[in-house]
Amino acid sequence: MSGNETKVESFEYKAEMKQLLNLIIHSLYTHPEIFLRELISNASDALNKVRYVQLTNDAIIDKDKELQIRITVDEKAKSFSIEDNGIGMTKEELIANIGTVASSGTLEFIKKMKEENKSAGDLIGQFGVGFYATFMVTDSVVIETRYADKDAQGYRWVSDGGGSYTIEAIEKAERGTKISFILKDERKEYAENHTVKEIINKYSNFADYPIYIGDEKINKVEALWKKSKSELVKEEVNEFYKFITNDFADPLDYLHLSIESAGADFKALLFIPSRAPEELLAMRHHHKSLQLYVNKVMIMDDCKDLVPEYLRFVRGVVDTADLPLNVSREMIQNSPVMGTIRTALTNKIIAWLQNMAQNDVVKYMLFYKDFSALLKTGVSTDFLNREKLIDLLRFETSATKPGDMVSLKEYADRTKETQKEIYYLAGDSRAAIESNPNFEYFRKHAIEVIYLIDPIDVFVVPSIHEYDKKSLKAIDKDDITLDAEDTKENKNDTALSQSLVAVFKNVLKDKVEDVRVSKRLVDSAVTLITGKGMDRHMEHMMKAMGRDTPASKRILEINLDHPIIQNLSKKHLANVPEETLNKYIVHLFETAQFADGDIPSKPAYVKRMIDIMQEATKQ
Numbered sequence: 001m002s003g004n005e006t007k008v009e010s011f012e013y014k015a016e017m018k019q020l021l022n023l024i025i026h027s028l029y030t031h032p033e034i035f036l037r038e039l040i041s042n043a044s045d046a047l048n049k050v051r052y053v054q055l056t057n058d059a060i061i062d063k064d065k066e067l068q069i070r071i072t073v074d075e076k077a078k079s080f081s082i083e084d085n086g087i088g089m090t091k092e093e094l095i096a097n098i099g100t101v102a103s104s105g106t107l108e109f110i111k112k113m114k115e116e117n118k119s120a121g122d123l124i125g126q127f128g129v130g131f132y133a134t135f136m137v138t139d140s141v142v143i144e145t146r147y148a149d150k151d152a153q154g155y156r157w158v159s160d161g162g163g164s165y166t167i168e169a170i171e172k173a174e175r176g177t178k179i180s181f182i183l184k185d186e187r188k189e190y191a192e193n194h195t196v197k198e199i200i201n202k203y204s205n206f207a208d209y210p211i212y213i214g215d216e217k218i219n220k221v222e223a224l225w226k227k228s229k230s231e232l233v234k235e236e237v238n239e240f241y242k243f244i245t246n247d248f249a250d251p252l253d254y255l256h257l258s259i260e261s262a263g264a265d266f267k268a269l270l271f272i273p274s275r276a277p278e279e280l281l282a283m284r285h286h287h288k289s290l291q292l293y294v295n296k297v298m299i300m301d302d303c304k305d306l307v308p309e310y311l312r313f314v315r316g317v318v319d320t321a322d323l324p325l326n327v328s329r330e331m332i333q334n335s336p337v338m339g340t341i342r343t344a345l346t347n348k349i350i351a352w353l354q355n356m357a358q359n360d361v362v363k364y365m366l367f368y369k370d371f372s373a374l375l376k377t378g379v380s381t382d383f384l385n386r387e388k389l390i391d392l393l394r395f396e397t398s399a400t401k402p403g404d405m406v407s408l409k410e411y412a413d414r415t416k417e418t419q420k421e422i423y424y425l426a427g428d429s430r431a432a433i434e435s436n437p438n439f440e441y442f443r444k445h446a447i448e449v450i451y452l453i454d455p456i457d458v459f460v461v462p463s464i465h466e467y468d469k470k471s472l473k474a475i476d477k478d479d480i481t482l483d484a485e486d487t488k489e490n491k492n493d494t495a496l497s498q499s500l501v502a503v504f505k506n507v508l509k510d511k512v513e514d515v516r517v518s519k520r521l522v523d524s525a526v527t528l529i530t531g532k533g534m535d536r537h538m539e540h541m542m543k544a545m546g547r548d549t550p551a552s553k554r555i556l557e558i559n560l561d562h563p564i565i566q567n568l569s570k571k572h573l574a575n576v577p578e579e580t581l582n583k584y585i586v587h588l589f590e591t592a593q594f595a596d597g598d599i600p601s602k603p604a605y606v607k608r609m610i611d612i613m614q615e616a617t618k619q
C-alpha cells in the first residue's frame with residue numbers, strides 16, 4: 001500500500017451501538033479508571049491468543065520478542081497510549097469486533113442503566129462494555145493494529161464516539177495493537193505516571209504479561225494458583241477473581257487445589273461467583289467457565305470440558321503439566337488426562353459444596369439461591385454422583401418458616417417411624433401450595449410436606465423415587481397411603497354415597513378418569529388428583545415450554561363430610577330434576593379445575609354461577 005494515496009473508508013455504527021456510546025459519553029462516572037482495566041484485559045487476551053497460535057504456526061512474525069504491554073503517557077500533552085504485541089486484528093476483525101457490539105449484554109446494559117438510573121461507571125464495571133469504556137475519558141480514539149501473520153496489512157481505526165468511524169491502511173512493521181488518545185481535560189490525571197501505576201496495581205496485577213511504563217515494569221506477574229494454600233491471602237485471591245472474570249463483586253468462596261494423582265497432576269484456583277448465572281450471562285465476560293493452562297501458558301480461556309455442565313457456574317483456573325503445549329484443542333479435549341482432571345475436579349467441587357452445606361449454612365444458601373437450578377440438572381445427568389447431589393438439595397416444607405430450607409436427610413430423620421413415605425407437593429408459591437385442597441389432610445395431621453416451588457423441582461424430585469428407604473410421593477396423586485384409621489372411608493362409605501358417586505361419574509364421564517370418595521379432604525368439598533395421567537405441574541411446564549401436551553384427565557375426589565356434598569346427597573335422595581343436580585356437579589368440577597389453575601370455558605362458567613346465585617337468593 002505504501003506510496004499509494006491512502007484511502008480512508010467511513011463506517012456507520014449500528015443503532016444499538018450509537019445508543020451505548022451516547023450513554024457512555026453523556027453519563028456521570030464514579031469509576032472512570034476502569035477503562036484501563038478493560039484495555040489491559042483486551043491486550044492480555046490478544047497476547048494469550050498469539051502465545052498459543054505461535055506455538056504451531058510458522059507464519060507468525062515477531063516470535064522472538066517478549067510478550068508485553070507498553071503504556072506511554074505524557075502529562076503535558078494529556079496523551080495516553082497502550083500497545084501490545086499480541087495477535088492484532090485484520091480489517092474484517094476491526095469491523096466485526098470494534099464496530100459492533102455483538103453481545104446481548106449490551107442491550108441489557110442500556111435497559112438497566114435507564115431503569116436504575118445508576119451511574120455508568122458502576123454499570124460498565126459490571127457489564128464490561130470493554131473497549132468503549134475508553135470514551136469515558138476521551139473524545140476520540142485511534143487504534144493501530146496489524147494481525148500477526150507475516151503477510152498481514154496494518155490498519156488505523158479512528159472514531160470520536162459519534163455515529164461513525166473510519167479505517168485506513170497503514171504501514172505497521174510489528175504485530176499487535178496500539179490504542180491512543182488525548183484525555184479530556186477533566187480526566188487528565190490518567191496521563192500521570194503514578195496515577196496509572198496505582199490503577200494497575202489495583203486492577204491488573206495478575207495480567208500474565210509484564211506491563212511497562214517507560215522502562216519500568218509495574219506489575220508483578222505471578223501465577224497465584226502455583227502458590228501453596230497457606231501463602232494465599234484472601235484479598236489477593238479476590239482481586240485475582242475479579243481480574244479473570246471482570247466481575248465487580250468478590251466471589252462467594254474459593255477453593256485452591258493441588259492434586260497429584262496417577263492420571264494427571266494439576267493445580268487449580270476455583271471460584272463460586274456471588275451472583276446468579278443469568279445476571280452473569282447478561283454480561284459479556286461472564287459466559288465463560290474455567291481457563292485451562294499448561295505450565296502457566298493459557299491454552300483455552302473457556303474450557304468447557306473441565307467440568308460437567310451442571311458445575312459450569314464455577315470459574316477460575318486449572319493448570320497442568322501433563323498436557324502437551326502444542327497440540328490441537330480437539331486432541332486436548334479427547335485426552336485421557338482431561339478425563340482424569342475432570343473427574344477429580346467434579347469430586348472436589350462436590351466435596352466443597354458438601355462442606356459448605358455442613359459448616360456454613362448461610363453461605364451455602366446464598367450459593368443455593370443463585371445456582372441450584374444448574375446444580376439440580378446434575379441429579380439426572382451425573383449418575384455416579386447422583387446420591388451426593390440429592391443430598392445437596394434443599395427445600396422449603398410445611399414445617400419450615402417461609403424461606404428456610406431443609407435437606408431430604410433432615411426431613412427423613414424427623415419423620416415418625418410409622419411414616420413410610422416422603423411427601424411433596426408442587427406449586428407456584430408457598431401460599432399456592434398451602435391453599436391446595438390436597439394439602440388439608442397433611443395439615444390436619446401435621447405430616448411434613450416438601451414444597452416444590454422452583455419450577456425445575458418438578459423434573460428432579462419425582463425422579464428420585466426413594467430416599468432413606470422411603471418412597472417419594474406427590475400428595476396430589478392417587479397412589480399415596482393415608483393412615484386408614486384416620487380416614488372417613490368406613491364411616492361414610494355407604495350405599496348412598498356410592499350411589500352419589502355413580503351420579504357424579506355419570507355426569508362427568510368424559511371429563512374425568514374417575515370419581516372417588518376422598519380420604520384427604522378436610523375443609524374443601526372436592527379436589528382433583530392425578531391418577532394415570534401426567535403430573536399436573538409437569539404438564540404446565542411442558543406447556544410453558546411450548547410443547548403441545550393434551551391435558552390428561554384427572555380423578556375427582558369428593559368430601560362426604562362437606563355440607564355441599566351432603567346437600568347434594570339429600571337432593572339426590574329427594575329425586576330433584578336431573579338437570580339441577582348436573583348443574584351443581586359440573587360447577588363443582590369446574591371450580592376444582594379453576595382452583596387448580598385451569599380455567600374452564602368462562603362464559604359457561606359465569607352463566608352457571610349467576611343461575612346458581614339466583615336460585616340461592618330467591619326469597
Ligand code: ADP
Nearest residue numbers: 042043046088089097098129130131132177284
Ligand atoms: P470484549 O473484550 O469484552 O470482547 P471489547 O469491546 O473490549 O469487548 O473488545 C471487542 C473485541 O475487539 C475483542 O473481543 C477482541 O476481539 C478485539 N480486541 C480488542 N482489543 C484488542 C487488542 N488489543 N488486540 C486484539 N484484539 C482486540
